Amino acid sequence: DAGVIQSPRHEVTEMGQEVTLRCKPISGHNSLFWYRQTMMRGLELLIYFNNNVPIDDSGMPEDRFSAKMPNASFSTLKIQPSEPRDSAVYFCASRYAINEAFFGQGTRLTVV
Amino acid sequence: AQSVSQHNHHVILSEAASLELGCNYSYGGTVNLFWYVQYPGQHLQLLLKYFSGDPLVKGIKGFEAEFIKSKFSFNLRKPSVQWSDTAEYFCAVNSNDYKLSFGAGTTVTVRA
Secondary structure, three states: OOEEEEOOOOEEOOOOOEEEEEEEEEOOOEEEEEEEEEEEOEEEEEEEEEOOOOOOOOOOOOOOOEEEEOOOOOOEEEEEEOOHHHEEEEEEEEEEOOOOOEEEOOOOEEEO | OOEEEEOOEEEEOOOOOOEOOEEEEEOOOOOOOEEEEEOOOOOOEEEEOOOOOOOEEEHHHHOOEEEEEEEEEEEEEEEOOOOOOEEEEEEEEEEOOOOEEEOOEEEEEEEE
């Protein structure tokens, strides 16, 4: 298996633009997590899905953020409109049941 | 709500020194515990995990951790560090609702 695949690896966008981050979990995994990592706040859990259903989105900072998981092999995290304070590395992770989570390489987002 | 506390923000030590990183969690139910490592510019990777059984868990690269239920702790140790252990270390807790929460991380710098 190629592991958790995230795209793009890097994204630079202008303030106000829509940004979509993508994640392909490991086949067979039934939980998917989106995290945001910054120097100031460390690793924050934004939302997680179990069997494609969002379980807890209390970490989503505000309504500008939304996440979907239309099927077991794909998830998106969308920011609209983007702001400079959204600049961070966004990680997707997946796992089966309550086993260890496997992380993707991350998307480094820069909003200018 | 569960939370994870890592006591040290930044640890600096010399090669061959011993390392111990503290981790405490707040959750009264059954937990699964993890330590992850993030090397500079990379994604998080699993070092070790505890689900049940022997509270002293051995992981990769000579790391071990001890689960002390009465203290809600899961401290990470390595008897003799190497320069290549320079990284950020994260403690994580999984609870019954499938939520995987991370501590703020501890940056470890090993000087040659």
